[in-house]
Amino acid sequence: MRMISETVSNTGSTTGTNTSSDVALYGADSTPRLVAVHPIGLDQSTPARVVLYTRTADGQRIETDEAPLYPFFFVSDIELLAGFPQARYRSQPLAGPNPYRHLVVFQSWAAYRDALRHAERMAAQAGVAHPLYLVPNPSQQYLIQTGRTLFKAMGFDDLHRLQLDIEVYSSHGFPQATRPEDEIILIALSDNRGWRHMVDRRTLTEQEMLLAMVALIQERDPDVIEGHNIFAFDFAYIMQRCVLHRVPLAIGRDGRPPRVFPSSIRFAERAIDFPALEIAGRHVVDTYFLVMAFDVIKRDLPGYGLKAAAKYFGFAGPDRTYIAGDDISRVWREQPDLLVEYAFDDVTETERLARHLSGSTFYLSQMVPMPYGQVARTGPAAKIEALFVREYIRQKHALPRAMQGTQTMGGYTDVFLTGIAGPIVYADVESLYPSIMLNYDVRPRQDSLRVFPELLRRLTGLRLEAKRGVKSAATEEARSELDARQNSYKILINSFYGNLGFSLAAFNDFDEADRVARIGQQLLRRIIAAIGAAGGKVIEVDTDGVLFVPPADVQGEAAERALVDTLSAAMPEGIRIGYDGRYQKMLSYKKKNYALLTYDGRLKFKGSSLVSRSSERFGRRFVREAIQLLLNEDLAALHVLYLATRERILAHEWEDVDSFSKTETLKETVDRYVADVRAGKRTRAAAYELAIRRAEETGQPMRKGDRISFYIAGIGSQITSFSEARLASQWNPEAPDENTAYYLKRLDEFARKFEPFFSDHDFRLIFSPEDLFGFDASPIRIVSTETPPAAFEQDETVTLRRESID
DNA sequence: AGCTGTGGCAGGGAGG
């Protein structure tokens, strides 16, 4: 116990090393080249310790060392530990008005767990809600209390990364780990040092394969294990087969098997459940998540599978072997060498994807007190909170409790003209919400230490520094490292606003989140007014950006830029407007839905009503071509396009089933869907009904986040789609059974998007199969509808200065 | 235990 009292009382800190004053870069040089920490003694009464794994500068040796760890939690009332043996813990009162006023520190994990249960029991008896604040991950506890982070003084290439991919033979349908006759046939391994190896079922039993894989991983001793969908598939499958064959999956640096626990991750509106897994001394990175995270920003990936992503990034070699998933078992029987090539290609592409996409995660790990693997699989809120908690512990300050409530305000969106307009300039406020937060003294009410503005300011400074470095970088490697760095700062900076409005964040403040959004709205209104005053015409605005037609005397890019600079100069201190693009023409349809024609003749689409990935491909194509023709004012061709599309539907003239099938994502588990339908909380939906049917027929279970493709069969347009939906894979071009009446109706629904651009009479002429008197486009005019912005009260933003809350 | 937000459009089912 002496060690604990020393730590808590004598050194004046919970740790000896945590003395940095930089809230972002923290502990910069205390532990260079630390690649992993691993807690030991988790289920024992012995003093808790961590094993530290460091990599020497020559990149070869792993030196391990042990360090003490003092498990801790925060408690709102120390009386909740009354009756718990005082010899088993030390507590320290914390400063400030926040509710979690005591830091309780233990020597062993057993004491920590016993105390946790004790306090929860006491709280339940006393009716105290949320009595504890916990940091759930032991490695994270260590990093927080020591102020250390991983990878300090390391570059991404210093990591030793191993890629893993398994191929599975299936007797029928989707491979199932519980079916003894299904088995692993190949385990492809590679690393970022040019090594690769195939563990092959032709020379080994499945049990021997698993043993060989374990031995190879231990021999190569990587810091990171990477794979595409490695959590949900490869490791999940491997673990089940290890149980079956009684092979210990001893791949930890301590020789022990991984720890598995259910987790989930969110990418924009999509949430995915997966079995997370921690391996002692190593990190697991799923490139599937990296790809999805990338797509949240870019939104133009054709799919999230390894092959689609590798193609998208240009990583697929010219002689890459492709084998369809349901063809693997056949290829294995007939051409096993081909499958070997395929599996090697898989790990090669996985390595490239990881190299390309995990840079910013790597550099985030240098700042955030979290193991690399956790940084890669958790959302931004958890990272922000870890930074705050680290600083509050360092300053021995009480922690706040998440406030209940919700944010109510968001961005301002409006459209002032529907129809065709041009030329178009796009201007946006640079980093709108971060700028507002910095310049209007935004801070969560409970952040008495003012970590929020300090951290935000520091990260912004670091980002600008890195961005400047990108421009002046001498080599491509240096440039790419600095770019990954500035991106990691950007990720954190952009999460600060979301964190204010997040109901589960300890440092949330809904009023402040609303204030940020409200100031953003007013700044945008001010920009709209300024453009109007300068003689420009605003077409559409969304949150932080404005699409407008510049005044007639502003011609050419230089003049447009000068105009935007003038607008920017008139904005309040710290708010800058940037010039972000110019376009020949724009088709404005609805809020958040428009098309832009670039000066090199390409079309850019925005909004789900024009480009939704769930729409049938023939419809998307029809809309795309129709907009192109509309912008060219070629209305005769528009009519011809409508007629031709109609004819193809009538003649079942499809390239393939993907032309008219819909693809939807299962947002919920099938079980949840069934329960909700039974409870009357939702109605039946085609995608889930098919998922149920497919699971029954093939034994292939559908997971939350899976996508399913289907088309509509049956007769007539008056059908319920969930009962007439068929799996796309079941469509037979020799006997096409898709519902022609339904798809003609769908075509007319796509055509109806163009209703606002014509008079009723003209619209019916163009989008109708009847040509009784021949079609003549010449009298038809394209209609634009204007609803100019209302007058705006100037100087409103001034009143939004924060009132003192201290 | 692990989990960022609001605004907006379209489509489908259910029930009047």
Place this chain on the structure above:
DNA sequence: CCTCCCTGCCAC
């Protein structure tokens, strides 16, 4: 028919 409500997808 129409409206209401829910879900999915998307912009930012």
